[in-house]
Amino acid sequence: MNGTLFKKEMKSNVKIFLIFAAIVTLYGSVIVAMYDPKLGESLNMMATAMPELFAAFGMVDPGLTLLDFILNYLYGFLLIVIPFVFSVILCHRLMARYIDQGSMAYLLAVPYNRNVLLRTQLFVLLVWNFLLIAYVSVLILGVSSLMFKEGIEVLSFLWVNLALFFLHAFLSSMCFLFACSFNETKFSIGLGAGLGGCFVLIQMLSKVSDTVDFLKYFTPLTLFDPKKLAAFDSNALCWAISLLLGSIVWMILASVIFKKRDLPL
Amino acid sequence: MSVIEIQNITKDYGGHKGVFDVSFDVQKGEVVGFLGPNGSGKTTTIRQLMGFIKPDKGKVTIFEKDCFEKASEVQGSIGYLPGEIAFMNDMNGLEFIEFMAKMKKIKNKEKMQELIRFLELDPKGKIKRMSKGMKQKIGIVIAFMGDADILILDEPTSGLDPLMQNKFVELIQKEKERGKTILMSSHIFEEVEHTCDRVVMIKDGQIIAVEKMDNIRKNRQKYYEIEFENEHEARKFADYYQNVKVDHHRVSFFLKGEVNELLHRLSQVQIVEINARSQSLEELFLHYYGGDNHEWNAF
Structure with missing residues (x-):
């Protein structure tokens, strides 16, 4: 870790963070505000009428409690895709563009080795991811307790968010691995973003009907199951931890590749 | 004692691009000019010195340490000016210089200030809006501000106006007096002529000559242009010498x-x-480069 670089990268990515914080604020608060204990039933009816459409966006059984509602509408799609896009942009800003534009020549012409650089950038990436998820958790908790007397089950909710962070650690370190491994942006960013996009699409497809249910085994997003996590299901916890372990594997791979590779600087 | 040692390195990018069996060294306190046309392998060689790429074959060492494996140890004693200008565009010039000073653990900022004054640089503007020359000056400040023992400069005067090029030559001469070891690539011959002790010439990824500047000066020919009264005299005179061009x-x-x-x-x-x-x-270089050997036996 290098403190100077860390500070620089935190400072220069504040704007991007604020944009994404604004986006999740918008979706988060609107969706929480949409909750109506009575509406739950009519939504359930709609969901039975158009099961495929609802299912594709992860909204199976919208449920009746506020937590069920939030998990359905935010944690099935929006809070997977939005922070993922944030990660992709960060991977570009923290690694891919430095390699592509050649400014990494400066970052390497210093008495630190490549791994210090890599670890710092990776840490910045994870910190920003963590901050975005922490922010959205606090936001949802705040809006829910302001608008609804009963609020939501805090512990279950935080548990889900911790797992969400593991999922994003997994996805962003995967993107970061590609960003470290290729020279041109179309590969270094395209591969990570494309693969992540595929995961989301596969998950959407797998939920549409039982005949393609097997598709869920082809996307790591299946390992994040907000409803089971909220119920403190131990399997769901193991899956979430496997995401964290997976992210460590990506990081080690990134470090091994980056240390050995030729850089076009 | 040789500070920089390049031993038989090959880095083959295919299609005859890269460097092939390149060897030379730079002694302590020596200024070596690395000359060659665009795409001849200068930057590829320098990238290996900086530990950005690993040679396929051969060895590159600075202070007897491998430039790739021990890059971080070697970097502490190098001031480097990249051939391509690519800064962090989200900073202004001064912020970037200060950032690099911190990254390089440079505490004493006197040299930095001195260089900014000497190069008449106003570093406060946005880097994005800066001209090529301004950016080059920032690169020069960063390379020299750490007072490193070794300077590796890739095309240091590109983008600078002739006045600044002269100032740069002055700067190199000063650093040379202070005992710095310098390797600079260039295709501007004047700056090499006025600064370097030795010249390494590269073409198509292969070293074609290594020559002391003193020898070059000593053996250097004069170029004469003489106008005669009439063509007959001119032709008659031309017979005395070889490779003479007669134009009326x-x-x-x-x-x-x-x-x-x-x-x-x-x-x-x-x-x-x-x-x-x-x-x-x-x-002189064209004689090597063009393979144009007419009567060129000066070495």
Whole structure:
């Protein structure tokens, strides 16, 4: 870790963070505000009428409690895709563009080795991811307790968010691995973003009907199951931890590749 | 003692791009010019010195440490100016210089200030809006501000106006007096001519000559251009020398020494005008580069 670089990268990515914080604020608060204990039933009816459409966006059984509602509408799609896009942009800003534009020549012409650089950038990436998820958790908790007397089950909710962070650690370190491994942006960013996009699409497809249910085994997003996590299901916890372990594997791979590779600087 | 040592390195990018079996060294306190046309392998060699790429074959060391494996140890004693300008665009010039100073653990900022003054740089503007010359100056400040023992400069004067190029030559001369070891690539011959102790010439990824600057100066030819009264005289005169170009009344040729003899001959005919100048390093290089061997046996 290098403190100077860390500070620089935190400072220069504040704007991007604020944009994404604004986006999740918008979706988060609107969706929480949409909750109506009575509406739950009519939504359930709609969901039975158009099961495929609802299912594709992860909204199976919208449920009746506020937590069920939030998990359905935010944690099935929006809070997977939005922070993922944030990660992709960060991977570009923290690694891919430095390699592509050649400014990494400066970052390497210093008495630190490549791994210090890599670890710092990776840490910045994870910190920003963590901050975005922490922010959205606090936001949802705040809006829910302001608008609804009963609020939501805090512990279950935080548990889900911790797992969400593991999922994003997994996805962003995967993107970061590609960003470290290729020279041109179309590969270094395209591969990570494309693969992540595929995961989301596969998950959407797998939920549409039982005949393609097997598709869920082809996307790591299946390992994040907000409803089971909220119920403190131990399997769901193991899956979430496997995401964290997976992210460590990506990081080690990134470090091994980056240390050995030729850089076009 | 050789500080920088390049031993038989090959880095093959395919299609005859890269460097092939390149070897040379830079002694302590020596200034070496690394000359070659665009795409000849200068930057590829320097990238290996900086530990950005690993040679396929051969060894690159600085202070006897492998430039790739021990890059971070080696970097502490290098001031580096990249050939391509690519900064962090989200900072202004001064912020970037200060950032690099911190990254390089440079505590004493006197040298930085001194360089900014010397190069007449106003570093406060947005880097994005800066001209190429301004950016180059920032790169130079960063390379020199750490007072590193070794300077590796890739095309240091590109983008600078002639006045600044002269200032840069001054800067190199000062650093040389202070005992710095310098390797600079260039295709501008004047700066190399005025700064370097030795010249390494590279073409198509292969070293074609390594020569001391003193030798080059000593063996350098003069270029003469003489205008005669008539073409007959011109042709007659041209027969005395080899590789002479005759254009009507005008005769031009290279000649090393033999000045008295030349003057004697010229005194016997009517001449209108005579011009003489030293052969430029560029012309000298062209002899190697073009494989144009006519009477070039000076070495």
